[in-house]
Amino acid sequence: MNDEEKYLEIREKLRSLETVHASSDFTNKLHLRIVEEESSRRKEHIKKFDAEKGGFLRNLFNNRQYPWLIPSVGFAVVIFFVFYITFISRDNFTNNENEISADIKQETLNKDNTAELKKNTEQEKLQTELIEQDKERVEEEKNGESSNENMNNEKKNGLTQNSDLAFSDNNKKRISPSETKTENETDKPTENKTIPELKKESETNVTADVKTEVAKGNEMATPKSRSKSDSEKIVIKRSKESISADESGDNGLSTKLDKINKAGLENIRNEIIK
Amino acid sequence: MPGKSKTEYKILTDEELILLFQSEDVKAFNELVNRYKDRLVNFIFRYTGSREDSEDLAQDTFLRLYRSKHLYVEIAKFSTWFYTIALNLTRTYMSKKGKMKKKSISNYYEDEEKDYDLTSTYIHPDDSANAATEGEIIQRAINSLNEKFREVIVLRDIQDLDYEEIAKVTSLPLGTVKSRINRGRECLKEILESLHKPKIRK
Numbered sequence: 001m002n003d004e005e006k007y008l009e010i011r012e013k014l015r016s017l018e019t020v021h022a023s024s025d026f027t028n029k030l031h032l033r034i035v036e037e038e039s040s041r042r043k044e045h046i047k048k049f050d051a052e053k054g055g056f057l058r059n060l061f062n063n064r065q066y067p068w069l070i071p072s073v074g075f076a077v078v079i080f081f082v083f084y085i086t087f088i089s090r091d092n093f094t095n096n097e098n099e100i101s102a103d104i105k106q107e108t109l110n111k112d113n114t115a116e117l118k119k120n121t122e123q124e125k126l127q128t129e130l131i132e133q134d135k136e137r138v139e140e141e142k143n144g145e146s147s148n149e150n151m152n153n154e155k156k157n158g159l160t161q162n163s164d165l166a167f168s169d170n171n172k173k174r175i176s177p178s179e180t181k182t183e184n185e186t187d188k189p190t191e192n193k194t195i196p197e198l199k200k201e202s203e204t205n206v207t208a209d210v211k212t213e214v215a216k217g218n219e220m221a222t223p224k225s226r227s228k229s230d231s232e233k234i235v236i237k238r239s240k241e242s243i244s245a246d247e248s249g250d251n252g253l254s255t256k257l258d259k260i261n262k263a264g265l266e267n268i269r270n271e272i273i274k
Numbered sequence: 275m276p277g278k279s280k281t282e283y284k285i286l287t288d289e290e291l292i293l294l295f296q297s298e299d300v301k302a303f304n305e306l307v308n309r310y311k312d313r314l315v316n317f318i319f320r321y322t323g324s325r326e327d328s329e330d331l332a333q334d335t336f337l338r339l340y341r342s343k344h345l346y347v348e349i350a351k352f353s354t355w356f357y358t359i360a361l362n363l364t365r366t367y368m369s370k371k372g373k374m375k376k377k378s379i380s381n382y383y384e385d386e387e388k389d390y391d392l393t394s395t396y397i398h399p400d401d402s403a404n405a406a407t408e409g410e411i412i413q414r415a416i417n418s419l420n421e422k423f424r425e426v427i428v429l430r431d432i433q434d435l436d437y438e439e440i441a442k443v444t445s446l447p448l449g450t451v452k453s454r455i456n457r458g459r460e461c462l463k464e465i466l467e468s469l470h471k472p473k474i475r476k
Contacts, residue, residue, distance in 0.1 A: 003452070007459040010466070014416075014431040017409050020319040022311040023329060030307060030333050034340055 120253070127256050134263050141267065280305075288352035296343050303343075306352075307336055313433065314360055320428045321364055323417040331367055335360040350442070357435070357443045361425060368421070415465040423458025430455050 004011070023029075283291065283305040294302035314335060319328035338359050346355055416424060429435045429443060440455075441448045 003456050003459075007456070007463065010459050010463050011431050013408075013412055013466075014427070017320070017412055017432065019312060020316045020325070020328065022315040022332065026311055026315070026329065026333070027304070027307055030336050033333055033337055037337060037341070 123253065124256070127253070127260070131256065131260055131263070134260060134267075138263060138267055138270075141270070288356075289348060292343065292346050292352050293348065296346070303340060306339070310353075310356060311336070314356075317357070317428060317433050318360060318364055320413070320416060320432050321361075321425060322368065323413060327367065327371075331360070331364055334363050338363065351439065353435075354439050354442045357429070357433070357439075358445075361429075361443055365421075365425075411469055412466070415462055415469060418465055419458060419461055423454055423461055426451055426454045427458040427462065431459075 278301065280301075283301055286294070286302075286305070288306065288309070291302040291306050295306065311332060314332045315328050318331045318335075319325060322328055322331070335356070339356065346352070416428070419427065425444060426440055429440045430437070435443070437448055437451055437455075440446075441451045444451065446454075
């Protein structure tokens, strides 16, 4: 028995079932749905197109209208890079090297200049100290000269007084030893001597004093003449230094040296005048 | 062939119409809709048991056809391809909706061919007694069938597709299709008998 025949009754029942028809507006609904679907698809497509819409290069290379652009642009880019590497970057490298060497040189020069400036300042300090010392010396010497002059005047006065006293005391036959001691330490006491002897002694003392004074004057004169020559040498040296300083361009130093020279010359003049 | 009349489209076969539609002829699509809309709605209604769902699912199927017309290859029969689309859509819909509440003993075993399938949709005898027509009773019996049997029985005994077509639509071997159809009929007969007996006893 065939299966179809076996279940014939059920098959007939199933076939006898009413066929369900689609509603009358089925096609209209379907068309509406299709239109909606298409519009949504278009919107999605537009969105996708907008999303895919890249930049200038992307559009350029994605577009199949210009297939020759890709190799040509690639070749141009490669040439540009080669040119850049060979020329521009090398020039930049050399320029950088030159700049670095120039900076190093400038730094060394600055260091040298600072060292020179330090030296110059030290020299200036020394010179100012020397100038001050010279001034002090000049002042001291001036003071000393005035005191010497006073002393000499006093001595001269003292000598005349002593001679007068000797002559006066010869009459009185006696001179106090303390006074003579103060006058001349080498002098011996003149006790128990006669008037002519005393006169002679006094004359010899006077002559000795004069001689000592002359000798002193000579002594004073001789170192002065020596100092004259020395000072001249110093002046020449300083003038040379000033010239060298002028040559080197240190005007401040030259002026100071000139001042020193002037001070030295004034000293020498004063000494000569004395 | 853009200048064809309605009668000319009616002469054309389904395969010719779909080819025309593939070349952007919307009238061919309309002709296909006219030919298949009732059949499709009927198939889906017998499968789902819901009128509204059948209309919506039929429209979805036509929309799918409209959208993916280029997927059709001339080798296959159009009706087979179209029913395959409809069946897949209905299956996914049914699985989503969870209408088919079944408890299958065969799920405990890997062998599908074991005939332990029982329906969970219990039809009360009073319901069958209150049913107005014979058609409704049969429809309830179909709805109470297992999904495996239901789809093949609907395709064979309501839609009049041959075994080979059903095998292609369901993508099952021909023997499996035949056995399922027979078992489905047996189950349906039992259900119908169980529905009629209490009525007779009453």
